[in-house]
Amino acid sequence: MKTIFAPWRLEYLVSKKPPYCVFCEIVKEGVGEKSLIVHMGKFAYVVLNRYPYVSGHLMVIPYRHVEDPSLLSAEEWVGMNELVLPTMHVLKEVYHPHGFNIGMNIGQAAGAGIHEHVHIHVIPRWVGDNNLISVLGNTRVIPEALEVTFAKVREAFQKLEQGGKV
Secondary structure: OOOOOOOOHHHHHHOOOOOOOHHHHHHHHOOEOOOOEEEEOOOEEEEEOOOOOOOOOEEEEEOOOOOOHHHOOHHHHHHHHHOHHHHHHHHHHHHOOOEEEEEOOOOHHHOOOOOOOOOEEEEEEOOOOOOHHHHHOOOOOOOOOHHHHHHHHHHHHHHHHHOOOO
């Protein structure tokens, strides 16, 4: 087994976090470029990841602040999951990915960057999207500005909303 050390991560891991939940704060702004929220459902919303792995990295986040999905009501859990398929549909339409990573990192030890507020990652993937610069160069290449990603994804969600599919 090979080991790749990532010492640059330590700064993020030990940095002082804001005294509030960023997911609870941004939802107050509603849909828009500032919040990066592209769609608001009944129990959850869809937002661009401000620090994406790839262009189009979205998250489905419940409105209620809980750190463990077992604390969600059945309606909240279903409401979150009901947004995953439309989110995939939008990403397929906008980016034509070869596949997806969909999942949750529950708890800080599991890799959750914001472990206090549970969320589902919906990440479009392409063959070859993890390249040498990401692995060895301590650099992530995101080929599109967040504002451009927001405009594309928001427009696709608006089409779904108008068709009653979300």
